[in-house]
Amino acid sequence: MQRSVALLLFFLVAPRALAQERAPKPLVFDDGPRGGPVFIVPVNGMIDNGLARYITRAVGDADARDAALTVFEIDTFGGLVDAADKIRKTVLDAPMPTVAMINKNAASAGALISYAADRIVMVPGASIGAATVVEGVGGDAAPDKYQSYMRGLMRATAEANGRDPRIAESMVDPELEVEGVSEKGKVLTLSSAEALALGVADSILASTNEVIRAYGLEAASLVAHRETTAERILRFLGSPVIQSILMLMMLGGLYFELQTPGVGFAGAVALLGIALFFAPHYLLGLVEVWEVVLFVIGVLLVLVELLVLPGFGIAGISGVVLILFSLVVSLVGNVGFSFPPLPSIMPGVYTLAVTLVLLVLTAIAAGRLLPGVSHVSNLVLTPELRSSEGYTTAVTHTEYLGKTGLALTALRPSGAMMIGDVRVDVITAGEFIEKGETVRVVSVRGTRVEVRRHET
Numbered sequence: 014m015q016r017s018v019a020l021l022l023f024f025l026v027a028p029r030a031l032a033q034e035r036a037p038k039p040l041v042f043d044d045g046p047r048g049g050p051v052f053i054v055p056v057n058g059m060i061d062n063g064l065a066r067y068i069t070r071a072v073g074d075a076d077a078r079d080a081a082l083t084v085f086e087i088d089t090f091g092g093l094v095d096a097a098d099k100i101r102k103t104v105l106d107a108p109m110p111t112v113a114m115i116n117k118n119a120a121s122a123g124a125l126i127s128y129a130a131d132r133i134v135m136v137p138g139a140s141i142g143a144a145t146v147v148e149g150v151g152g153d154a155a156p157d158k159y160q161s162y163m164r165g166l167m168r169a170t171a172e173a174n175g176r177d178p179r180i181a182e183s184m185v186d187p188e189l190e191v192e193g194v195s196e197k198g199k200v201l202t203l204s205s206a207e208a209l210a211l212g213v214a215d216s217i218l219a220s221t222n223e224v225i226r227a228y229g230l231e232a233a234s235l236v237a238h239r240e241t242t243a244e245r246i247l248r249f250l251g252s253p254v255i256q257s258i259l260m261l262m263m264l265g266g267l268y269f270e271l272q273t274p275g276v277g278f279a280g281a282v283a284l285l286g287i288a289l290f291f292a293p294h295y296l297l298g299l300v301e302v303w304e305v306v307l308f309v310i311g312v313l314l315v316l317v318e319l320l321v322l323p324g325f326g327i328a329g330i331s332g333v334v335l336i337l338f339s340l341v342v343s344l345v346g347n348v349g350f351s352f353p354p355l356p357s358i359m360p361g362v363y364t365l366a367v368t369l370v371l372l373v374l375t376a377i378a379a380g381r382l383l384p385g386v387s388h389v390s391n392l393v394l395t396p397e398l399r400s401s402e403g404y405t406t407a408v409t410h411t412e413y414l415g416k417t418g419l420a421l422t423a424l425r426p427s428g429a430m431m432i433g434d435v436r437v438d439v440i441t442a443g444e445f446i447e448k449g450e451t452v453r454v455v456s457v458r459g460t461r462v463e464v465r466r467h468e469t
Contacts, residue, residue, distance in 0.1 A: 049079035049109075050234040051225055056085050056100075060092025060122040063248030065099040071238045072107050081233050084112045084221055085130060091121025093360055094146060094163065095345065101170055104129035112228075114221055115139045115214075120202075124184055125163075128170040134216045134224050135205040141213065142184040142202035155359070160185055180211055250293040253364050260340060260368040262286025265375055267312065271319060291343065300343045308343075311335030340365055410457050413437060417453045417467050420446050430464060439464045 052075040054068065068085075075083045085104070091097075104111055104126060113119070113130035119141040127133050127141060135141065146155040146163045154160070164185045171181035183189045183201040190197040194211060208214035218224050225231055240248070249255060266283025291308075294300040314332030344361030413432055422428040426441040430452055439452070439462045446452060446466055456463040 049075075049081050050236045051230055052078070052080045052083040052236045052238050053221060054083060054085050054238045056087045056089060056123070056126060058089060058248075059252065060089055060097045060100070060126070061248060061251055061253075062093065062096045062099070063244060063251045064092075065096045065103070066247070067240050067244050068100045069103050070244075072103050074238065075236075076108050078236065080109045080236075081230055082110050082112065082225070082228060083107060084114050084224055085126070086114050086116055086221060087119050087123055087127055088116045089120065089123040089126075090118055091123055091144075094122065094166075095360075097122030097125050098166060100126050101129040101166065105170070105173060112224055114218075114224055115141055121145070125166055125170060128167065128174065128176065128181060131174060132215045133208070133213060134218050134227075135208055135214045136219055137205055137217060139205045140202055141208055143200050144184040145187070145200050146185070159359070176213060177211070180213060247293050247296060250289060253360065256290070256344065257364050257368045257371070259286045259290040260365065261371050261375070263290060264336075264368065264372050267315075268372070268376060271316075294343050304339050304343050307335050308339035311339060337365065409459055410437070410462060413454045413462055414457050415454060417451055420448050420450050420452050423448045424452070424464070437462055441465065 052071065054071045054075075056064065056068070058064070072083065104113075110132075111130040112132045112134055113127040115123075115127055115133065115135040117136065117139050119127045119139070120143045122144070124141050124144045133141075144163060144167060146159040164182045167181040167185055168178040171178040179189070179191045180194055180201065183191050183195040185200070187198055187200045189195070191201075195201040203211065203213060205214065205217050209217055216224075216227060218227060222231075225233070225235075250259070263283050263286035266279045266281075266286060269279035270277065270283060287308075291300055291305055295305075311332045311334070314328045314335065316332075318326065318329030318332060341358070341361050344364060345358050416432045418430045418432040418437075420428060420430050421436060424430075424439065424441050424444075424446040426443055426445065428439065428446075429436055430439050431437070432454075438460075439454070441452075441464055444466065446464075451467040452464040453467040454462055455465050
């Protein structure tokens, strides 16, 4: 009983004692503190390429103002690995001292960004860790080669700022056991008190103002740096959900436009989706001109296959491959044909895969539901006019059904045959039949006479 009470008292008192023992580490200035303001930069929401672009601008603005300190207010559950790596590099290379102020959450990619700062400060009740790479929307852990890449990033970043790399790695790998810190089979996540005790956090402070006072910069002016409206729009359009919707607009619009004659509403939707997809990604530096050109070439090849070369052959397959490839590379940051590691590419692949599934489901639903909607049925062609329902053509050659004759021309798949002494225009079901072969009429629908090779 006494032992239990002692343990309880230890866990209640130890964090507070550690917090009192570990005073905030003073920032080390090589030539004394800069004379500029303190920049407060928010790092909120999903970590994406739009946020990476904004952080780069924020650090550049702070440097231009000779900032004495840049405080990154972090509250995020993570996001894209490649975007987090860009922010990590920007923070590591920042010319002024930096502090990661974790206001509640620094999970996954947020933990990586926090480790890149010179100092980590957490508010009471905050947490850091759980940096395992996950696949798609299911949240399942990615294969070990992806985890190895993330472990390397966490280890290198921790070493760069004098923190224990084993603790950083254990936030990624549940199989990594650090004695007295993390047990095997569990990904490490630390509370404020635990992070302070293990040297991950340098201080526990309740607000950004306390951070500024702790580092002796209360007399400096403050700059609350914020995203511009354009950057917020870019982040919105560049989020994975909106990316999927825009790709669905462009692919679905192209599909439905090819099913109907002329240029109409579906074509306009496709053009809008293309513009809203490629323009923001170009501004974010994700899309290069050659990727847009590949997409256009792919669409043209599909059109050639459908309109010039009936069937589905090399042109159509090549067009589809180019379209899908251009969309994937447009979702990742690459320089020419130099692509990031596979873990950074996979989110784009997952986004495209989800979009294709949604496209198939949309096409199936539209094909079944739209013709039955009264206001829409007038805009949709009836798929088939059956003779059993009273529809007929002016001329019907039912007398040819079952007749045989010689192919008067090569059937590729259309051509002509002789039935008795009558020349009849016919078509095959897609097979090629040489001139002079014997064919048999297997179907007559209005003026369409379908034949097959007659096997004797």
